[in-house]
Amino acid sequence: MSGESYPEIREEVRKMCANFSPEYWRDLDRRDEYPLDFVTTLTREGYLSALIPEEYGGSGLPLSAATVIMEEIQVAGCNSAACHAQMYIMGALLRHGNEEQKRKYLPEIASGALRLQAFGVTEPTSGTDTTSIKTFARREGGKYIVNGQKVWTSRAEYSDLMLLLARTTPHDQVEKRTDGLSVFILDMREARTNGMSISPIKTMMNHSTTEVFFEDVEIPAENLIGEEGKGFRYILSGMNAERILIGSECIGDAKWFIEKARNYANERIVFGRPIGQNQGVQFPIAKAYASMRAAELMVRDATQKYENCENCGAEANMAKMLAADASWEAANVCLQTHGGFGFAEEYDVERKFRETRLYQVAPISTNLILSFLAEHVLDLPRSF
Numbered sequence: 498m499s500g501e502s503y504p505e506i507r508e509e510v511r512k513m514c515a516n517f518s519p520e521y522w523r524d525l526d527r528r529d530e531y532p533l534d535f536v537t538t539l540t541r542e543g544y545l546s547a548l549i550p551e552e553y554g555g556s557g558l559p560l561s562a563a564t565v566i567m568e569e570i571q572v573a574g575c576n577s578a579a580c581h582a583q584m585y586i587m588g589a590l591l592r593h594g595n596e597e598q599k600r601k602y603l604p605e606i607a608s609g610a611l612r613l614q615a616f617g618v619t620e621p622t623s624g625t626d627t628t629s630i631k632t633f634a635r636r637e638g639g640k641y642i643v644n645g646q647k648v649w650t651s652r653a654e655y656s657d658l659m660l661l662l663a664r665t666t667p668h669d670q671v672e673k674r675t676d677g678l679s680v681f682i683l684d685m686r687e688a689r690t691n692g693m694s695i696s697p698i699k700t701m702m703n704h705s706t707t708e709v710f711f712e713d714v715e716i717p718a719e720n721l722i723g724e725e726g727k728g729f730r731y732i733l734s735g736m737n738a739e740r741i742l743i744g745s746e747c748i749g750d751a752k753w754f755i756e757k758a759r760n761y762a763n764e765r766i767v768f769g770r771p772i773g774q775n776q777g778v779q780f781p782i783a784k785a786y787a788s789m790r791a792a793e794l795m796v797r798d799a800t801q802k803y804e805n806c807e808n809c810g811a812e813a814n815m816a817k818m819l820a821a822d823a824s825w826e827a828a829n830v831c832l833q834t835h836g837g838f839g840f841a842e843e844y845d846v847e848r849k850f851r852e853t854r855l856y857q858v859a860p861i862s863t864n865l866i867l868s869f870l871a872e873h874v875l876d877l878p879r880s881f
């Protein structure tokens with residue numbers, strides 16, 4: 498549909514995704530099951546280690562290549578939500594971990610021997626206000642003892658490691674609210690028999706998300722990433738990549754919906770002619786296409802700035818918001834174009850519709866992006 502970068506990667510991802518039919522996804526959705534075969538194949542083919550440098554066993558590709566992988570998975574009607582976090586969580590370890598940690602974990606993550614797909618940030622009482630999290634890691638000799646609770650920790654049941662954000666200095670003993678938070682690599686294989694429990698949350702789409710409880714869970718001090726108390730900025734430093742990758746997934750979703758709507762509008766005959774002949778049907782599809790293309794440009798701009806090591810906070814946020822809006826608009830239009838059949842499971846529209854709706858809220862909600870732009874780009878008064 499548009500000028501395409503990395504044509505070989507696109508072609509290969511498309512070929513791989515062709516092995517995962519709509520029936521495969523429908524069946525998993527019905528049973529609320531994790532797409533193990535899909536994730537195993539993605540890992541085996543090296544896509545999930547695209548951003549891991551070659552010296553640690555990955556392919557050392559730039560972010561733009563990773564965006565293409567994510568986009569194509571969605572264009573093919575598959576769902577990378579089952580594993581996308583590994584791409585950006587790993588960045589915290591890569592940028593802020595020490596050499597020993599990188600040698601210990603990255604090659605095994607790259608080979609697929611270890612999965613790092615769980616990201617424990619959100620808590621029930623803190624919501625979007627991350628600095629008010631309560632999960633606490635207390636240092637005791639050579640280890641930390643963790644107590645608290647996370648919510649919406651996706652893929653925790655299918656991951657070996659979790660990147661965990663916890664408070665290490667109480668809120669009232671730090672100068673800035675962003676201080677006193679630390680990031681750890683938590684080995685969940687050990688923690689599961691040592692005070693950590695996981696409870697699945699049933700959601701409107703198949704997302705394998707959970708609540709995780711910590712009761713005196715021990716983490717060896719050598720699993721602290723970077724410096725104690727600086728964890729919030731390590732998490733923040735990975736957010737631009739996260740926003741850009743999610744944005745490209747949304748672009749992929751939007752393309753899937755537009756293609757599906759176009760095909761149906763051409764094929765469906767009502768009143769003796771294709772419904773797509775009516776401008777009332779074709780204009781919303783054309784409008785969704787224009788929105789998708791505009792958002793795609795913003796995703797590309799943010800990616801370019803990221804790769805040039807420029808400050809891309811505003812662009813990455815706008816890319817995520819505009820791409821999520823474009824996918825949601827395309828989802829609505831696609832469902833409307835299908836009339837009653839849009840609601841039928843076998844057309845896959847209702848499933849993708851449920852799946853793409855998430856990106857209005859997670860990993861950051863639209864309001865929080867608008868608030869960032871208002872305060873940091875437009876210099877409007879801080880509201881919270």
Ligand SMILES: Cc1cc2nc3c(=O)[nH]c(=O)nc-3n(C[C@H](O)[C@H](O)[C@H](O)COP(=O)(O)OP(=O)(O)OC[C@H]3O[C@@H](n4cnc5c(N)ncnc54)[C@H](O)[C@@H]3O)c2cc1C
Pocket residue numbers: 615616617618619623624625626648649650651652700704706855858859860861862863864865868881
């Ligand atoms: C399926 C799913 C998977 C997820 N996976 C993960 C994961 O793997 N790891 C993880 O850590 N988290 C995860 N999340 C959590 C996700 O990042 C949060 O849900 C999201 O950041 C919003 O936080 P909240 O749900 O607590 O909403 P709240 O912070 O309670 O906000 C509720 C609503 O109020 C609005 N709001 C709040 N404050 C303001 C304000 N000051 N101004 C204007 N509007 C405001 C928000 O925009 C939102 O619409 C997941 C969530 C879902 C639903």
